[in-house]
Each structure stands twice: as C-alpha cells, then as structure tokens.
Amino acid sequence: MPRISLSRRLRRTPFSDGVEAAGVKAYTVYNRMLLPTVFESVEADYRHLKSHVQVWDVSCERQVELRGPDAGRLMQMLTPRDLRGMLPGQCYYVPIVDETGGMLNDPVAVKLSDDRWWISIADSDLLLWVKGVANGYRLDVLVDEPDVSPLAVQGPKADDLMARLFGDRVRDVRFFKFDMFQFEGRDLAVARSGYSKQGGFEIYVEGSNIGMPLWNALFAEGEDLNVRAGCPNLIERIEGGLLSYGNDMTDDNTPHECGLGKFCNTHTAIGCVGRDALLRVAKEGPVQQIRPIEIEGGAVPPCDRPWPVFAGGRQVGQVTSAAWSPDFGTNVSIGMLRLSHWDAGTEIEVETSDGMRRATVQGKFWI
Amino acid sequence: MPRISLSRRLRRTPFSDGVEAAGVKAYTVYNRMLLPTVFESVEADYRHLKSHVQVWDVSCERQVELRGPDAGRLMQMLTPRDLRGMLPGQCYYVPIVDETGGMLNDPVAVKLSDDRWWISIADSDLLLWVKGVANGYRLDVLVDEPDVSPLAVQGPKADDLMARLFGDRVRDVRFFKFDMFQFEGRDLAVARSGYSKQGGFEIYVEGSNIGMPLWNALFAEGEDLNVRAGCPNLIERIEGGLLSYGNDMTDDNTPHECGLGKFCNTHTAIGCVGRDALLRVAKEGPVQQIRPIEIEGGAVPPCDRPWPVFAGGRQVGQVTSAAWSPDFGTNVSIGMLRLSHWDAGTEIEVETSDGMRRATVQGKFWI
Numbered sequence: 241m242p243r244i245s246l247s248r249r250l251r252r253t254p255f256s257d258g259v260e261a262a263g264v265k266a267y268t269v270y271n272r273m274l275l276p277t278v279f280e281s282v283e284a285d286y287r288h289l290k291s292h293v294q295v296w297d298v299s300c301e302r303q304v305e306l307r308g309p310d311a312g313r314l315m316q317m318l319t320p321r322d323l324r325g326m327l328p329g330q331c332y333y334v335p336i337v338d339e340t341g342g343m344l345n346d347p348v349a350v351k352l353s354d355d356r357w358w359i360s361i362a363d364s365d366l367l368l369w370v371k372g373v374a375n376g377y378r379l380d381v382l383v384d385e386p387d388v389s390p391l392a393v394q395g396p397k398a399d400d401l402m403a404r405l406f407g408d409r410v411r412d413v414r415f416f417k418f419d420m421f422q423f424e425g426r427d428l429a430v431a432r433s434g435y436s437k438q439g440g441f442e443i444y445v446e447g448s449n450i451g452m453p454l455w456n457a458l459f460a461e462g463e464d465l466n467v468r469a470g471c472p473n474l475i476e477r478i479e480g481g482l483l484s485y486g487n488d489m490t491d492d493n494t495p496h497e498c499g500l501g502k503f504c505n506t507h508t509a510i511g512c513v514g515r516d517a518l519l520r521v522a523k524e525g526p527v528q529q530i531r532p533i534e535i536e537g538g539a540v541p542p543c544d545r546p547w548p549v550f551a552g553g554r555q556v557g558q559v560t561s562a563a564w565s566p567d568f569g570t571n572v573s574i575g576m577l578r579l580s581h582w583d584a585g586t587e588i589e590v591e592t593s594d595g596m597r598r599a600t601v602q603g604k605f606w607i
Numbered sequence: 608m609p610r611i612s613l614s615r616r617l618r619r620t621p622f623s624d625g626v627e628a629a630g631v632k633a634y635t636v637y638n639r640m641l642l643p644t645v646f647e648s649v650e651a652d653y654r655h656l657k658s659h660v661q662v663w664d665v666s667c668e669r670q671v672e673l674r675g676p677d678a679g680r681l682m683q684m685l686t687p688r689d690l691r692g693m694l695p696g697q698c699y700y701v702p703i704v705d706e707t708g709g710m711l712n713d714p715v716a717v718k719l720s721d722d723r724w725w726i727s728i729a730d731s732d733l734l735l736w737v738k739g740v741a742n743g744y745r746l747d748v749l750v751d752e753p754d755v756s757p758l759a760v761q762g763p764k765a766d767d768l769m770a771r772l773f774g775d776r777v778r779d780v781r782f783f784k785f786d787m788f789q790f791e792g793r794d795l796a797v798a799r800s801g802y803s804k805q806g807g808f809e810i811y812v813e814g815s816n817i818g819m820p821l822w823n824a825l826f827a828e829g830e831d832l833n834v835r836a837g838c839p840n841l842i843e844r845i846e847g848g849l850l851s852y853g854n855d856m857t858d859d860n861t862p863h864e865c866g867l868g869k870f871c872n873t874h875t876a877i878g879c880v881g882r883d884a885l886l887r888v889a890k891e892g893p894v895q896q897i898r899p900i901e902i903e904g905g906a907v908p909p910c911d912r913p914w915p916v917f918a919g920g921r922q923v924g925q926v927t928s929a930a931w932s933p934d935f936g937t938n939v940s941i942g943m944l945r946l947s948h949w950d951a952g953t954e955i956e957v958e959t960s961d962g963m964r965r966a967t968v969q970g971k972f973w974i
Contacts, residue, residue: 241610241611241612241613242610242611242613242631242632242633242634243608243609243610243611243632243633243634243645244608244609244610244611244633244634244635244636245608245633245634245635245644245645245909246608246609246909246911247635247851247854247909247910247911247928248853248854248910248911248912248913248927248928249635249730249851249852249853249854250635250636250911252911252912264609265609265610266609266610266611266612267609267610267611267612268611268612268614268616268617268636269611269617269635269636269639272636272730272731272853277612278610278612338738338742339738339742344735363616363639364639364732364735365731365732365735365736366735368711368731368732368733368735368736368739369735369736369738369739370739371705371706371736371739372735372736372737372738372739372740372741372742372743373739373742373743374739374743375705375706375739375740375743375880376739376740376741376742376743376744376745377743378743484614484616485616486615486616486639487614487615487616513742542612542613542614543614543615544613544614544615544617544619545615545619546615560615561614561615
C-alpha cells in the first residue's frame with residue numbers, strides 16, 4: 241500500500257486529533273477530506289464493529305445546506321424521488337441526477353424545516369451542481385457548506401453508548417428519523433442512520449469546536465462497552481449491499497441501474513431536472529443493474545479498478561467492490577451486470593488482478 | 608506518513624502502470640484521481656527536475672469540454688478574464704468564480720475553435736458547476752469530461768526530448784500556445800505549459816489507449832537525457848510561486864486576494880456571473896493577499912493544515928504551503944496576509960506544527 245502525502249487540500253476534520261491518537265493506519269480521500277479506512281486491520285475492525293460499538297469520523301459526508309423560500313423547490317429539482325410527503329425530522333435517501341438522468345450523488349436529505357434542508361453527500365462536489373442550478377434558475381435560496389461534520393456511532397452497542405450521553409430518549413429515534421439532543425448546551429441533530437448494517441446513529445456535529453469534546457465524551461462513557469475508533473468497513477458494507485458512489489456507480493449510471501428505482505417516483509417528481517430523461521427508463525427498466533456476486537477461491541486482491549466480468553467469452557459487466565468475508569467464508573462483491581446475465585444463480589467469470597475466477601450472481605446481499 | 612487505501616473511486620490513469628513501474632512512493636488525490644507526489648524523495652526529485660527532464664502523469668488535470676453554439680458565451684460566464692481577444696491555439700489561465708466572486712477553480716482554458724473549448728481544471732468538480740449553469744440558463748452547449756489525460760514533460764531538457772518524438776517544430780510552440788502533433792497517427796494538442804518553472808510541455812493525450820505507448824516512447828527516446836518519472840514538486844512550485852487551489856486558496860477567496868487581479872478584466876468581462884460581486888473589489892483592492900514568506904530556522908515539518916501567522920500577538924494571516932528549499936537554504940512558503948502586514952520586509956511569526964518561528968514577508972517569489 242503506497243503512502244499518502246498530506247496537505248491542507250486534503251482537509252482535516254474536527255475529529256482528526258482523535259483519529260490520529262487512536263492509531264489510524266490508512267486513509268482514503270472523500271470530498272477532499274481525510275476518511276480513515278483502517279485502524280487495527282480491515283478484518284479486525286470488521287469483527288469489532290459486529291460485536292461492540294465504534295465511533296466513526298465521517299466528517300467527509302459534507303452537508304449542502306439549502307435555506308430560503310425556494311429551498312423545497314430546489315430540493316425537488318435535484319431528485320426523482322417525490323418529496324411532497326416528507327416531513328421535518330425525516331431523512332430520505334435520494335438519488336441526485338443531472339439533466340440526462342445520470343447519478344451525480346446518492347446522499348441522505350435531511351429536512352430540518354420547510355425552508356431549510358441539509359444534503360449529506362457522497363463523494364462529489366454536489367455543492368457546485370446545486371449552486372449552478374440555483375443561480376441559473378434564479379431561485380431565492382442560499383446554498384452553502386455549513387460547519388457540520390457527521391460523527392457516526394455504529395455497532396450492536398450503539399444504543400447503549402448513545403443513551404449514556406444523550407439520555408434514554410435517543411433510543412426512541414426511529415430509522416431514518418432524527419431528533420434534536422443537547423451536548424454542552426448545543427442542539428445537535430441525531431439521526432438513526434449510518435453506513436453499516438450493525439445499527440447506530442449519526443450525530444450532525446454543528447460547530448467544529450465541539451468535535452473533540454464530543455469525541456472524548458463518547459470514549460469516556462463507552463470504556464466498558466469496548467468502544468473503539470472505527471470507520472466504514474469494506475467487508476461489512478459489501479455484505480450489506482451498501483453502495484459506494486464513485487466505486488459501484490458513477491455519473492454514467494441511472495438510479496435504476498443502481499437498483500435505486502424504489503427511491504424514484506419519476507412520474508410524480510414534478511420539477512426534477514432529470515425527469516424527462518428518466519421517464520422512459522423508469523417505465524422500461526434498465527439494461528444493466530447492480531448485483532451481489534460471490535467470487536470463488538481464496539481471498540481476492542484489493543479491487544482498485546473495475547474487474548471485467550465475462551460469460552461465454554463475452555464481457556457482460558464488471559465488479560467494482562470486492563473483499564473476503566470471514567463470516568460467509570467466501571469473496572463478497574458488488575458488480576454491474578447486463579440484463580442477460582443478472583439472474584440469481586447465473587455463472588460468470590471475473591477477471592481479478594491476479595487472474596480469472598469463477599463467480600455466481602446472488603439473489604440478495606449477505607446481510 | 609500514513610498509507611492510502613486504493614479503490615476504483617480514486618481513479619487510476621492511462622499512465623498508472625508506468626508510474627507504478629517507475630517506483631512511485633506516495634500519492635495525493637486530485638479530482639478523485641491518483642496524482643504521484645514522490646518517486647525517490649521530494650528533494651531528490653527536485654534536484655533532478657532542475658537538472659534534466661521528467662515525465663509527469665497529470666491526468667488529474669481533468670478536462671471540461673464545452674462544445675456548441677453557446678460554448679464561447681458559457682466560457683465567458685465562468686470567468687472575469689475578458690476572453691474576446693482569445694484565438695484558437697491559445698491557452699489562458701482563467702480564475703473561475705461563482706456569483707459571489709469566490710474562486711471555484713483556477714484552470715487553464717484551451718480554445719480549440721470558436722465553438723469548442725477545454726478547461727484543464729484544478730482540484731474541484733468544476734464540471735458540475737458548468738453543467739448546472741448551462742442547464743439553468745438553457746444554453747445550447749454540450750458539457751462533459753472527455754477521455755483526455757494531460758502528460759507533462761518538464762525540465763531544462765524538455766525541448767530536446769520532445770523534439771526527438773515530435774520533430775523540431777515542437778520547439779517553436781510559444782508559451783501558453785499549443786499546436787497539433789501526431790503520435791501513432793493520432794492528432795494531439797501539445798502546449799508549452801506546465802506546473803513548474805523549469806520549462807516544458809503538456810501533451811493533451813486524447814484516448815486512454817495511447818497513454819502507455821506514448822509514455823514508453825518518451826522514456827525510450829530520453830534515456831541519454833536522464834529522463835525520469837516525476838511529478839509536481841512541492842519545493843519547486845513554492846519557489847516559483849505556483850499556487851495550488853485547495854491549499855493556497857479556496858472558494859472563500861476572490862481572485863484579487865490570490866494575486867490574480869492581473870487575470871481579471873472585471874469591467875469588460877460582460878456576462879461573467881460573478882462580475883457584479885467583483886466590481887467593487889476590483890476597484891478598491893482586497894484586504895488580504897497571497898505573499899511569499901521566508902520562515903527562519905531548520906526545515907519546517909510538513910504543512911498539512913493552515914499555520915496561523917501573528918504580529919504583535921494578533922493573527923494577521925496564515926501559511927498554507929511550506930517546504931525547506933535546498934537551493935535557497937531557507938524555508939520557502941506561501942501565505943495569505945492582511946493588508947496591514949503584507950509589505951515586503953514585514954517581520955511576522957508563523958505557528959508551525961512544531962512551534963513558533965520568525966518569518967519575513969518577501970517582495971517576490973524565489974524563482
């Protein structure tokens with residue numbers, strides 16, 4: 241694994257001091273910000289995440305704030321998901337598309353009030369698209385990146401740890417809802433969400449200066465819960481079918497290709513700039529789609545580029561994320577497959593960096 | 608230096624195989640793409656760059672292509688530099704600003720013809736801003752990222768190496784002009800430009816499949832010129848005053864604060880979306896500006912975050928890039944200073960990661 245050269249451009253976060261003190265071993269860069277990828281080892285981090293509770297610096301999930309009379313209108317312009325029924329206090333996973341229906345991001349939209357939204361973004365400068373659209377359509381809306389850095393608390397003991405800090409009321413927050421909780425006199429939005437299938441919360445930490453106090457308080461409260469610094473885990477997120485924008489999909493793909501058709505109401509999402517482009521694919525369905533794929537043999541090498549997928553000597557897709565799963569005793573992976581070869585049970589071949597492997601399309605993700 | 612976890616999201620380039628074979632030791636991530644930062648060591652790479660010739664994989668300077676009847680109009684909307692006099696075959700360094708006059712990028716615009724431009728971008732998803740503006744204003748223009756990856760040839764022997772591959776005509780290409788040259792039957796734009804002060808060219812490699820053939824041809828032709836794989840060099844670019852978007856400036860800054868007022872013709876740049884916001888600062892001047900700063904003492908530690916600058920106990924700015932310069936026997940740095948403390952000769956203090964240092968504002972960059 242090569243080294244990373246640090247500079248101001250790869251932004252530190254309000255929790256970086258804590259991450260370093262916890263012995264981070266590797267990073268990726270996400271939204272031009274440092275995102276830890278390994279503490280002990282990917283496998284040891286995985287085992288701990290599934291057994292205890294971890295605190296994750298996911299500041300790189302930057303927020304795009306929309307505020308003003310046209311905020312709701314602009315939010316609907318961005319996505320084919322119909323937002324009319326969404327209430328303040330809710331979080332929606334929303335595919336964001338351009339005028340051709342290509343995915344620009346797959347964020348979580350947080351509705352703070354009718355005229356104020358946060359978009360908690362995946363890895364692309366969505367701020368620039370939203371600002372450009374708002375400017376071009378001359379909307380009355382402020383669009384900027386506020387000083388908000390999400391801190392995730394994930395794992396089976398997440399409720400216990402959070403309740404110690406915020407009180408038992410935090411246990412009542414339902415999935416993809418948020419409520420406000422106090423820390424050091426500050427009101428923070430706390431949502432039941434996060435990039436794992438182990439359960440937990442995301443705290444929208446508003447104000448960098450309370451970052452380390454909150455980090456330290458979580459570790460102080462959680463010592464007997466075996467709390468540890470962690471990060472989104474490659475193995476666990478593939479097992480759980482959590483997609484990664486830039487890895488498993490890009491602006492070449494429609495939401496339907498990504499299996500996100502259930503988050504699209506293209507017919508009724510009036511105002512969405514990509515609506516015209518998506519109406520046909522929404523009706524007829526895509527010709528390629530994301531699938532879970534089991535790859536045979538021992539642990540695959542790191543998947544640092546798309547691996548072509550073949551059947552009968554012809555390319556029928558590609559694998560974009562892959563890892564050895566200790567719990568399932570196989571290589572779990574995510575790929576995009578042509579319609580002709582996406583049915584569960586279909587046998588295919590994957591050209592990994594260390595050679596061709598037999599593989600089988602799965603009917604569902606592992607967890 | 609921590610490790611970097613590779614994944615498809617941190618895109619490889621058409622030259623990555625060559626970069627790895629040349630023994631790259633560290634990367635940064637730039638426009639979600641791998642950019643090498645160290646081959647032998649930053650100091651050894653610096654010495655070689657100033658003595659011989661290097662081939663740089665700067666594919667991360669992605670292109671935004673504008674094509675169609677409104678391409679020229681859109682290009683002018685993006686920048687306060689007056690583009691009326693620009694001819695096909697020219698390259699212009701253009702500050703790109705949003706509606707508030709904040710810098711979104713500082714790319715090189717390449718005018719291919721009246722209705723076709725490339726914008727060779729610094730580190731932000733400028734594509735999204737340009738697409739948003741084009742969509743909002745309903746312009747007749749195609750905006751996308753073509754399969755074009757710049758390869759730079761830099762150093763005092765760059766002309767000799769390039770002439771061997773492309774013929775002596777390449778020596779006649781003037782600074783910030785380009786001309787078309789053939790390689791394996793393909794027409795490539797070759798500009799006299801690059802992110803160093805050692806002279807050289809940037810080849811706009813159109814078509815990933817000719818990336819490695821071109822890379823290999825340059826190394827085969829240049830063996831006796833001591834050609835080596837290299838990369839933008841931290842020390843040399845600070846000595847030369849080459850700014851880095853995201854390090855030395857962000858969207859918080861106007862072009863005038865970045866010392867780029869000479870590239871702004873705000874009064875006559877009719878159509879620029881940030882024109883109204885910039886007219887006042889263009890007339891009155893900024894209240895803070897980028898300056899070269901010499902920092903006393905031994906080699907400074909890596910500058911991975913802004914270092915506050917003080918005078919009389921009050922903060923008057925920050926340093927954002929710094930390195931020990933072997934040739935000048937001092938620490939060279941780039942910082943943003945308040946009007947009250949930006950005159951050459953002003954004595955200030957810089958709070959580096961390993962303590963406070965005395966420093967002096969310089970009248971000009973070192974090379």
